[in-house]
Amino acid sequence: MVGDRMRGRQAAGMIVILAALAGLPLFVRSDYFLGILSVCFIYGIWATSWDFMSGLTGRENFGHALFIGAGAYTAAFLNGKLGTSPWWGLPAGGLAAGLISLVIGVPTLRLRGPYFALAMLAAATIMQRLTLIFWQYSGGEEGIPGLDPMFETKTAIYYLCLCGFVGITALLLLFARSPWGLILRSIRGDEAASQAAGIDVTFHKIAALVVSACCAGIGGVLYAHYQEAVTPDVFSVTLSITIIIMVYVGGIGTLYGPAVGAVLLALLPELLRGLGQYRLWVYSLVLIFILFFAPGGLIAPLWRRVAAGRP
Amino acid sequence: MTVPLLEVTHLNKRFAGLVAVNDVSFTLDAGEIAGILGPNGAGKTTLFNLLTGFLAHDAGSVRFEGHDLGGSLPHQIVNRGLARTFQLCRPFAGLSVIENVMVACLAPRVRRRERPERRAREIVDAVGLAHRADTAVETLPYGDLRRLEIARALATRPRLLLLDEPFAGLGAGEIAPLSDLIRRLHAAEGLTILLIEHRLREFMQLVSRVIAMDFGRIIASGTPGEIVRHPRVIEAYIGRAAENLTSGGAHGAA
Numbered sequence: 154m155v156g157d158r159m160r161g162r163q164a165a166g167m168i169v170i171l172a173a174l175a176g177l178p179l180f181v182r183s184d185y186f187l188g189i190l191s192v193c194f195i196y197g198i199w200a201t202s203w204d205f206m207s208g209l210t211g212r213e214n215f216g217h218a219l220f221i222g223a224g225a226y227t228a229a230f231l232n233g234k235l236g237t238s239p240w241w242g243l244p245a246g247g248l249a250a251g252l253i254s255l256v257i258g259v260p261t262l263r264l265r266g267p268y269f270a271l272a273m274l275a276a277a278t279i280m281q282r283l284t285l286i287f288w289q290y291s292g293g294e295e296g297i298p299g300l301d302p303m304f305e306t307k308t309a310i311y312y313l314c315l316c317g318f319v320g321i322t323a324l325l326l327l328f329a330r331s332p333w334g335l336i337l338r339s340i341r342g343d344e345a346a347s348q349a350a351g352i353d354v355t356f357h358k359i360a361a362l363v364v365s366a367c368c369a370g371i372g373g374v375l376y377a378h379y380q381e382a383v384t385p386d387v388f389s390v391t392l393s394i395t396i397i398i399m400v401y402v403g404g405i406g407t408l409y410g411p412a413v414g415a416v417l418l419a420l421l422p423e424l425l426r427g428l429g430q431y432r433l434w435v436y437s438l439v440l441i442f443i444l445f446f447a448p449g450g451l452i453a454p455l456w457r458r459v460a461a462g463r464p
Numbered sequence: 465m466t467v468p469l470l471e472v473t474h475l476n477k478r479f480a481g482l483v484a485v486n487d488v489s490f491t492l493d494a495g496e497i498a499g500i501l502g503p504n505g506a507g508k509t510t511l512f513n514l515l516t517g518f519l520a521h522d523a524g525s526v527r528f529e530g531h532d533l534g535g536s537l538p539h540q541i542v543n544r545g546l547a548r549t550f551q552l553c554r555p556f557a558g559l560s561v562i563e564n565v566m567v568a569c570l571a572p573r574v575r576r577r578e579r580p581e582r583r584a585r586e587i588v589d590a591v592g593l594a595h596r597a598d599t600a601v602e603t604l605p606y607g608d609l610r611r612l613e614i615a616r617a618l619a620t621r622p623r624l625l626l627l628d629e630p631f632a633g634l635g636a637g638e639i640a641p642l643s644d645l646i647r648r649l650h651a652a653e654g655l656t657i658l659l660i661e662h663r664l665r666e667f668m669q670l671v672s673r674v675i676a677m678d679f680g681r682i683i684a685s686g687t688p689g690e691i692v693r694h695p696r697v698i699e700a701y702i703g704r705a706a707e708n709l710t711s712g713g714a715h716g717a718a
Contacts, residue, residue, distance in 0.1 A: 335567055338558060339556045339559065339567040341557075341558065342555070342557045343554045343557070345518065346556060347556070348518075348539045349548055349549075349617070350570075350616055350619070350620060351539050351574070351620045352539055352570065353539045
């Protein structure tokens with residue numbers, strides 16, 4: 154009964170937030186601000202997809218930017234070099250990121266220990282270097298400019314990013330609350346015990362990584378076409394770490410926490426624009442404070458309290 | 465002639481010079497309840513890890529229902545019907561009691577036949593944890609964790625259940641009910657059980673056959689009555705204890 158009421162409140166809260174986001178362009182006419190929010194939603198996709206693999210199974214991924222970059226550069230090659238419609242980027246970028254995740258995941262996720270985390274970190278860094286080494290194809294530091302936007306108006310792009318964000322978050326939440334999600338959480342709890350319960354843990358970890366990578370890749374495609382360009386920064390360690398921080402602030406393993414946390418944290422530097430190059434300092438301090446004072450994150454515990462009707 | 469449920473032949477495992485399991489051979493018939501007895505470091509848990517695929521053996525073979533388990537992964541062995549519990553309870557942290565059991569109901573062997581929620585409820589009921597079904601495992605007392613450990617193994621619908629020291633860490637009052645549970649499971653489901661235990665009294669009442677191990681070898685095998693009178697078992701237990709008393713805990717040569 155308490156659970157039902159809580160679920161009812163949560164559903165009501167969710168509808169209010171979604172309605173507010175959907176109605177926002179009617180009141181906010183600033184293209185600049187809608188653009189900022191579009192990027193925030195893309196960060197939301199990245200953080201939620203990171204949390205799906207790493208938050209649920211407990212296998213930290215220090216190179217989520219690898220999948221983002223794979224999606225973004227796939228979109229840029231297709232649209233910028235081959236001149237295909239930007240919409241082809243969405244399936245192609247998701248697929249490219251998924252394939253790369255298999256290359257990293259299959260050999261490393263069967264092992265215990267830090268191999269997966271390190272391989273992800275290394276692979277993302279190597280890809281960033283490769284974009285500089287093969288500059289004839291990838292444009293080097295400059296990247297690939299001149300991509301077509303998905304839509305002409307910022308309002309339409311805003312809705313596209315919002316739909317992508319809400320759709321992917323809803324899908325991943327559905328997975329997380331299914332029996333599959335239970336299996337993934339058991340791997341986080343105790344991998345050997347999960348095997349002793351008859352679960353093929355290697356298969357499930359790889360499957361979760363592929364899903365996570367596809368979603369991150371799609372986010373990368375949206376980002377590339379939003380910016381109408383890609384640069385090697387999409388592979389950067391900074392981006393990977395930023396995403397992890399967003400997840401921890403939101404509340405790891407909850408998916409909705411990182412989704413909201415990412416949007417808010419992505420918005421924060423815009424609100425504190427004066428800080429400029431100190432952004433990472435602020436992020437790092439925020440992370441330290443949150444790990445220290447609220448190890449379960451901020452957003453997810455807060456949301457649970459509000460939903461339970463406690464002050 | 466019927467095939468034994470489990471047939472272990474000339475099993476060997478060494479760790480960097482230490483022979484943990486040395487030429488171990490035995491069989492288990494369906495419906496048996498047998499025990500492995502032996503002092504600490506005799507190789508009992510290593511033997512369990514070899515049988516369940518958590519370790520690979522160096523030589524010998526393990527056949528379960530006639531299938532060679534060599535090279536099989538732990539989850540594949542569970543899905544053949546050979547389940548285990550761990551000596552130290554290993555619950556899935558962050559999940560409730562019922563969710564812990566439900567994970568095992570999602571194993572391919574079980575999932576094809578039954579709805580996981582229903583089966584999980586039944587099993588939680590059967591081991592006497594119904595009143596704790598929705599409790600977070602972190603708050604569970606140790607005796608209940610032991611039951612959960614058994615519940616999770618049972619949920620995989622095993623034909624053979626390996627219990628690694630099911631009474632370890634339990635108080636005197638908790639042992640008898642758990643002992644009853646194991647006996648009931650054995651009777652009701654026709655489950656074959658192989659258990660490791662240190663507590664001689666409960667152990668001897670529970671099992672119909674004992675395999676005694678020392679320094680990785682089987683030193684004797686027989687009914688509980690035969691085993692307690694077996695000279696090598698007495699030497700392994702009491703002889704060494706006496707020796708320990710006189711020589712300050714140092715072991716004699718193997």
